[in-house]
C-alpha cells in the first residue's frame with residue numbers, strides 16, 4: 402500500500418526536514434507495490450535525504466506514485482540545486498559526490514544512491530534521474546507490476 406508507505410516515511414522524515422525549513426509532502430495514489438518494505442523504505446529515506454541536502458530553506462520535497470505500463474513508478478522530487486549531465490551519469494557510483502565539500506558539510510560518503518541502485522536492481526526496478534542545474538531533481542523508480550520470482554542479483558547464501 403503505497404499511500405501507507407508514504408505516510409509512514411513522511412511522518413518519520415518530515416520533522417527532520419522541518420528543522421531545516423524544508424517541507425516534505427506526499428501524494429495519495431491508491432497504488433499497490435510488491436517489494437521488500439524495509440528495503441524500499443531505506444531507498445526512499447536516502448532519496449529524501451539527498452533531496453533535502455540539495456534544497457534550501459522554504460523549498461519542498463515531494464513523494465509521488467503513478468502507474469506506468471506494467472510498472473508502478475515511485476518518485477522523489479526536489480526544486481534544489483540540480484545536477485549537470487556528468488553528475489547524473491555518475492551519481493549512482495559508490496563514493497561519487499559532485500561536491501566533495503558536501504561530505505564535510507553534511508557527513509555523506511557518496512554511498513546513498515549506490516545503495517538505492519542496488520535495491521532497485523534486486524526488485525527488477527529501473528532507477529532514472531531527471532535533473533538540470535538550478536532546476537531540481539526527480540528520481541524515478543519503476544517497479545514491475547509483477548515482481549521477479551527471485552530477487553535479481555541476490556547472493557545465494
Ligand SMILES: Nc1ncnc2c1ncn2[C@@H]1O[C@H](COP(=O)(O)OP(=O)(O)OP(=O)(O)O)[C@@H](O)[C@H]1O
Nearest residue numbers: 451452455483492498499509510511512513514538
Ligand atoms: N537530489 C539531488 N540533487 C542534487 N544532487 C544530488 C541529488 N541526489 C544526489 N546528488 C548528487 O549525487 C551525489 C551522490 O549521491 P549519494 O546519495 O550517493 O551520496 P551523498 O548523499 O553525497 O552521501 P551519502 O548518501 O552517502 O550520505 C551527491 O553527492 C550529489 O552530488
Ligand SMILES: [Mg+2]
Nearest residue numbers: 447451513514
Ligand atoms: Mg545520499
